Amino acid sequence: MSLSINPRSRQIKPPGIRQFSNQLIHYPDAVNLTVGQPDFPTPEAVKQAGIAAIQANQTGYSHNAGLPALREAASRFISQKFNATYDPIKEIIVTNGATEAIDSIFRTILEPGDEVIIPAPIYSGYEPLIELSGARVVYLDTSHTGLQPDAYSIEQAITPSTKAILFNNPSNPTGVTMDKQRIDEIVEVLKNKDLFILSDEIYSENVFDGQHVSFASYPEIRRQLFLIHGVSKSHSMTGWRIGFIFGDAEWIATITLLHAYNTICASVPAQHATIEALTGSIDAPLEMNKAYRVRRDFVYDRLLKLGMEVEKPQGAFYIFPSIRTYGLSSFDFATRLLQEGGVAVVPGSVFTPFGEGFIRISFAYSMEQLILGMDRLEAFTLNLQRETSPVISASNSKM
Ligand SMILES: Cc1ncc(COP(=O)(O)O)c(C=O)c1O
Missing domain, CATH: 3.40.640.10 (Type I PLP-dependent aspartate aminotransferase-like (Major domain))
Structure with missing residues (x-):
């Protein structure tokens, strides 16, 4: 028998985003900021x-x-x-x-x-x-x-x-x-x-x-x-x-x-x-937007405080900061952030090679999760900075 399938369908790769969500089961305490769907119930x-x-x-x-x-x-x-x-x-x-x-x-x-x-x-x-x-x-x-x-x-x-x-x-x-x-x-x-x-x-x-x-x-x-x-x-x-x-x-x-x-x-x-x-529920998104706006402002401010370069998102529920200054690929950054920092985000490279150098954070999550996620991201990036500037951290530690 010589069974074959359409070679074009063989080329289809599993969605990169799944790689991260799938890894999450191994990190039950991680804060998951990967998912692109509202966290509210249907009206x-x-x-x-x-x-x-x-x-x-x-x-x-x-x-x-x-x-x-x-x-x-x-x-x-x-x-x-x-x-x-x-x-x-x-x-x-x-x-x-x-x-x-x-x-x-x-x-x-x-x-x-x-x-x-x-x-x-x-x-x-x-x-x-x-x-x-x-x-x-x-x-x-x-x-x-x-x-x-x-x-x-x-x-x-x-x-x-x-x-x-x-x-x-x-x-x-x-x-x-x-x-x-x-x-x-x-x-x-x-x-x-x-x-x-x-x-x-x-x-x-x-x-x-x-x-x-x-x-x-x-x-x-x-x-x-x-x-x-x-x-x-x-x-x-x-x-x-x-x-x-x-x-x-x-x-x-x-x-x-x-x-x-x-x-x-x-x-x-x-x-x-x-x-x-x-019809009757045409304005339901307005209520959700109130929550997204507060969360967006919070995450944006925290990322700016970390010194990250980031566009302020005006819509959807994602924010896409640059992580270029950390000298890691977006995949490595996201992997280490999950493994060492306890936060799951999506590497920018999932969104074509032109997303390299960025990570996607979804803010379709509660404020509690976002606060914890940002605290952990901050601790992780501080560690990374210490790693990449050993001289500064060594001299700081003597102070
Ligand atoms: C830009 C964009 N288009 C389409 C979709 C899929 O939408 P639907 O659930 O209506 O198929 C998504 C889901 O994340 C999306 O982000």
């Missing part, structure tokens, strides 16, 4: 809507593109938040989380040889999906430009093979958000170009300062744009698995077919719960 009214749907036997399939009532709610949500109009019948698909939205779009648009530009460091979930299609990722280094892409370098990166560009705003892993002027300039470069724009705005409801600016608010790129959204982060619903694609009717028709064969439809009780999330 009560949303849970009740899901329970009510099950009790009313709303447990069959829905339309492939999702319950009409949910697509209408999603359409109103996008119009209210981003001033963008998407037809609930022809331009919205309810997916199994943002992840399936991204996969279905890539499978629909990409061909072998295509290139997808992604500003990096970036969430590691996109690359394997692109490569499975035989396409290639071209990362755009933002590690020395405030962790943000700019219109000029995007224009330089575009080649005849560029099929799409993907943005994640606010960003996982950096927490950085793009302001209106930056997006205006990027849109100016991208409009009328023969390439698709994917904008993963799953963290749009978790913005702490200022207002989220969506690519969906720019009519000049409407035909090129796929807006990826969902309630995983905004409503603490990661396990319910509901996301959305908003796009031009021409492409949505084809993606709906692919989605139908791939998954038939998203979970129907979860769709009912999401109607409540986008």
Whole structure:
């Protein structure tokens, strides 16, 4: 027998982030600051809507593109938040989380040889999906430009093979958000170009300062744009698995077919719960943001006091300090921090090679855990400094 599998699927690597979460079982007393999901329960009214749907036997399939009532709610949500109009019948698909939205779009648009530009460091979930299609990722280094892409370098990166560009705003892993002027300039470069724009705005409801600016608010790129959204982060619903694609009717028709064969439809009780999330509980993220803002300020201040170079995150729930001054790779830094310091964080190199020199700290944790985590990080970095400056520490010890 000669059984073989698609060689492209052999290339898929396990998510780097798991390596750290998996190590954690060996360090039961470690403070875990690795996980990228809200630490709040799903809002009560949303849970009740899901329970009510099950009790009313709303447990069959829905339309492939999702319950009409949910697509209408999603359409109103996008119009209210981003001033963008998407037809609930022809331009919205309810997916199994943002992840399936991204996969279905890539499978629909990409061909072998295509290139997808992604500003990096970036969430590691996109690359394997692109490569499975035989396409290639071209990362755009933002590690020395405030962790943000700019219109000029995007224009330089575009080649005849560029099929799409993907943005994640606010960003996982950096927490950085793009302001209106930056997006205006990027849109100016991208409009009328023969390439698709994917904008993963799953963290749009978790913005702490200022207002989220969506690519969906720019009519000049409407035909090129796929807006990826969902309630995983905004409503603490990661396990319910509901996301959305908003796009031009021409492409949505084809993606709906692919989605139908791939998954038939998203979970129907979860769709009912999401109607409540986008209507009665639309403001639930505001409460969570109050807590995130306090935690963000606390962690940011502590990192500054440690002398770390760090951008103040304006959104999501991550902070991405530079650890370059410690002379360790991000993997070694994070490993030693876990083993010697008792804190788990994610090495920046998990988020492409351009994340090297940074670590990602999630502040989707209680203040108690964050205080303990920062105290331990401080003790660990002081030890590291003593190690790397033996002369200073020896002379200090005589004092
Ligand atoms: C940027 C980004 N996009 C998408 C996802 C996945 O979202 P979902 O749970 O809706 O599939 C994540 C999860 O961490 C993420 O950080």
